[in-house]
Amino acid sequence: MTGRKVLMDFEVTPTSHTLEAYLARGGYQALAKALRGMKPGEVTQEIVDSGLQGRGGAAFPAGRKWQVIDPHDGQPHYLVANADEGEPGTFKDRWVLEHSPHTLLESMLIASYALGVRHSFIYIRGEFDLPWRRVSAAIEEAYAAGYFGENILGTGFSCDIFVFRGAGAYVCGEASSLLASIEGSRGYPRNRPPRLTVKGLFQRPTVVNNVETLSNLAWIIGHGAAAFRQIGTPKSPGTRLISVSGHIARPGVYEVELGYSWAKFLHDECGGVSCDRELKAVIPGGISSQVLTGRDAKVLTPHDVETMILDHDALWQAGSSLGSGGMIVIAEGTCMVSLLRVMLRFYHHESCGQCTPCREGMGWLHRIVDRILAGKGRPEDIDLMYRISKANDGTTICGLGDAAGYATVAMLDRFRDEFDWCVEHKRSKYDGNLECRPST
Amino acid sequence: MRHLIPEFEAMKKRLPPGENGVLVLPCLKRIQEDRGYVADEDIDGLVEYLGVPRIQVEEVLSFYGMLRRAPIGRFHLQVCHNVSCSMHGAERLLDRLQSRLGIAPGQTTPDGRFTLSRVECLGSCGTAPVLMVNERYYELQSEPLLDVLLEELGKP
Ligand SMILES: Cc1cc2nc3c(=O)[nH]c(=O)nc-3n(C[C@H](O)[C@H](O)[C@H](O)COP(=O)(O)O)c2cc1C
Numbered sequence: 001m002t003g004r005k006v007l008m009d010f011e012v013t014p015t016s017h018t019l020e021a022y023l024a025r026g027g028y029q030a031l032a033k034a035l036r037g038m039k040p041g042e043v044t045q046e047i048v049d050s051g052l053q054g055r056g057g058a059a060f061p062a063g064r065k066w067q068v069i070d071p072h073d074g075q076p077h078y079l080v081a082n083a084d085e086g087e088p089g090t091f092k093d094r095w096v097l098e099h100s101p102h103t104l105l106e107s108m109l110i111a112s113y114a115l116g117v118r119h120s121f122i123y124i125r126g127e128f129d130l131p132w133r134r135v136s137a138a139i140e141e142a143y144a145a146g147y148f149g150e151n152i153l154g155t156g157f158s159c160d161i162f163v164f165r166g167a168g169a170y171v172c173g174e175a176s177s178l179l180a181s182i183e184g185s186r187g188y189p190r191n192r193p194p195r196l197t198v199k200g201l202f203q204r205p206t207v208v209n210n211v212e213t214l215s216n217l218a219w220i221i222g223h224g225a226a227a228f229r230q231i232g233t234p235k236s237p238g239t240r241l242i243s244v245s246g247h248i249a250r251p252g253v254y255e256v257e258l259g260y261s262w263a264k265f266l267h268d269e270c271g272g273v274s275c276d277r278e279l280k281a282v283i284p285g286g287i288s289s290q291v292l293t294g295r296d297a298k299v300l301t302p303h304d305v306e307t308m309i310l311d312h313d314a315l316w317q318a319g320s321s322l323g324s325g326g327m328i329v330i331a332e333g334t335c336m337v338s339l340l341r342v343m344l345r346f347y348h349h350e351s352c353g354q355c356t357p358c359r360e361g362m363g364w365l366h367r368i369v370d371r372i373l374a375g376k377g378r379p380e381d382i383d384l385m386y387r388i389s390k391a392n393d394g395t396t397i398c399g400l401g402d403a404a405g406y407a408t409v410a411m412l413d414r415f416r417d418e419f420d421w422c423v424e425h426k427r428s429k430y431d432g433n434l435e436c437r438p439s440t
Numbered sequence: 441m442r443h444l445i446p447e448f449e450a451m452k453k454r455l456p457p458g459e460n461g462v463l464v465l466p467c468l469k470r471i472q473e474d475r476g477y478v479a480d481e482d483i484d485g486l487v488e489y490l491g492v493p494r495i496q497v498e499e500v501l502s503f504y505g506m507l508r509r510a511p512i513g514r515f516h517l518q519v520c521h522n523v524s525c526s527m528h529g530a531e532r533l534l535d536r537l538q539s540r541l542g543i544a545p546g547q548t549t550p551d552g553r554f555t556l557s558r559v560e561c562l563g564s565c566g567t568a569p570v571l572m573v574n575e576r577y578y579e580l581q582s583e584p585l586l587d588v589l590l591e592e593l594g595k596p
């Protein structure tokens with residue numbers, strides 16, 4: 001066990017995602033409680049008091065985002081669940097969409113009530129087929145049971161929901177780009193201010209929250225903010241869904257109480273590094289979070305228990321972040337130059353091209369790392385990569401450029417010797433190997 | 441696309457009234473599902489039906505990786521080559537597919553049966569390496585499993 005559970009507190013069976021099963025575990029009672037017994041402002045206050053932070057990457061307090069919206073200002077407001085889940089290494093929202101879609105729907109109804117939302121959206125990545133079918137079926141069940149539509153539960157509250165399917169653009173996970181995509185334009189991020197909570201979808205106040213962030217609401221309203229704060233750490237209340245992949249014995253999605261020992265999680269729950277190799281590095285929260293060496297992360301052995309916990313502050317202090325919860329475990333023997341090449345190929349491909357440092361920088365970095373791996377690296381290439389990465393810092397419209405720059409710098413900082421070795425010897429120290437197999 | 445208009449009308453039911461732009465991407469995706477790609481006449485029809493500028497439809501078409509203006513093979517094999525899949529042999533899978541099908545990523549076999557692509561993270565990294573065949577995910581793949589799959593898909 002990895003501490004207390006909020007979202008994965010039931011047994012997954014072939015029918016556990018249905019409305020019937022959800023009602024049997026007490027589903028939609030929090031909605032009734034909010035609609036019948038609370039004012040919209042009280043719901044928002046409860047979320048503020050819960051200390052819930054965003055689970056999409058930046059850990060921004062959900063309540064503070066919501067407080068910008070005045071549900072009674074007479075204009076339409078919109079709510080969008082971000083189910084674009086494109087950050088490499090991340091597959092935890094998919095767990096919610098497939099196994100607990102009603103938790104998301106009930107939570108979105110509560111949020112819509114609090115924010116004065118008549119029309120809400122789920123933006124789901126285009127490749128997700130089963131998650132989309134599960135969510136769509138759940139929506140039909142919920143409409144038939146009277147949880148969506150007009151006059152919900154006879155309270156006079158009305159709300160509709162629409163599932164919007166993406167079409168294969170990573171950048172559309174960025175909140176402003178996602179809204180542009182819904183509006184029927186190219187998914188170009190836009191500068192802030194104005195904030196999306198002031199001018200968002202169709203120029204109206206809009207809240208975009210991650211699927212997991214929203215899915216906590218039903219529990220928080222059901223049990224109360226104080227109970228939620230009993231879980232996790234004082235600064236990072238609650239749990240996080242962590243999707244673990246890479247060179248790990250038992251990959252998958254785990255719900256971890258914030259504050260849980262990282263070493264214990266990796267070694268006891270996830271079974272440790274594959275093939276009995278030593279741990280070389282961990283990318284804690286999607287490839288856009290900064291890589292840590294096993295030593296930095298203090299998770300080399302199960303005995304590192306007391307030294308590093310999984311919470312937002314601990315990871316920030318270590319120079320990285322819990323990001324999107326997409327944890328990638330990297331064994332000894334892996335070529336970090338090749339790994340960075342895969343990352344840069346991705347950023348190069350996904351840059352939307354609006355900002356010069358990102359558009360040109362990602363392509364340039366990609367070409368340099370290609371050349372280093374091809375044995376044509378020059379001694380000054382590493383410094384050049386630093387310069388190009390840093391040119392993105394604070395100069396781009398959206399977080400893609402910055403994050404790609406930070407991630408590159410972290411790889412260079414922490415594995416500098418390997419990059420230098422590759423330039424000097426004109427080949428990868430580990431023959432470009434990325435796999436961890438008994439034979440490699 | 442005209443025969444799809446009743447479906448498009450049904451979509452409007454749960455959308456804020458008057459915001460026709462919202463339908464651009466959903467309509468294009470539905471058209472592609474129907475025809476296999478988006479043809480010139482579909483764009484004409486959509487511009488007329490939604491009353492949006494033609495350039496808006498063209499821009500959307502050229503922005504999103506999943507939309508296409510020309511037909512592809514009957515089976516679209518999309519292999520994820522991002523970090524976690526690369527760490528589990530995605531490149532080996534791609535090599536195998538290239539040699540078995542005799543095409544490079546981005547190409548279609550001459551019989552029009554298979555199209556091969558490389559794609560970024562499919563959000564299924566815990567069961568890497570992963571590939572998609574049309575809408576379906578094939579997880580925890582390996583070279584022997586690929587051979588079985590190709591046989592199922594009618595690769596002689
Ligand atoms: C390039 C880029 C991609 C992003 N992709 C996602 C995503 O797939 N899912 C997500 O929830 N947030 C993503 N985000 C973060 C969103 O912009 C936004 O902060 C988040 O959805 C807010 O929800 P939260 O506060 O509940 O975390 C992305 C950000 C950037 C810059």
Ligand code: SF4
Pocket residue numbers: 171188189350351352353354355356358359396397398399400401402
């Ligand atoms: S940082 Fe990159 S992805 Fe983001 S808006 Fe600028 S060019 Fe586009």
Ligand code: FES
Pocket residue numbers: 088089090520521522523524525526560561562563564565568570
């Ligand atoms: S890296 Fe292949 S599915 Fe995520």
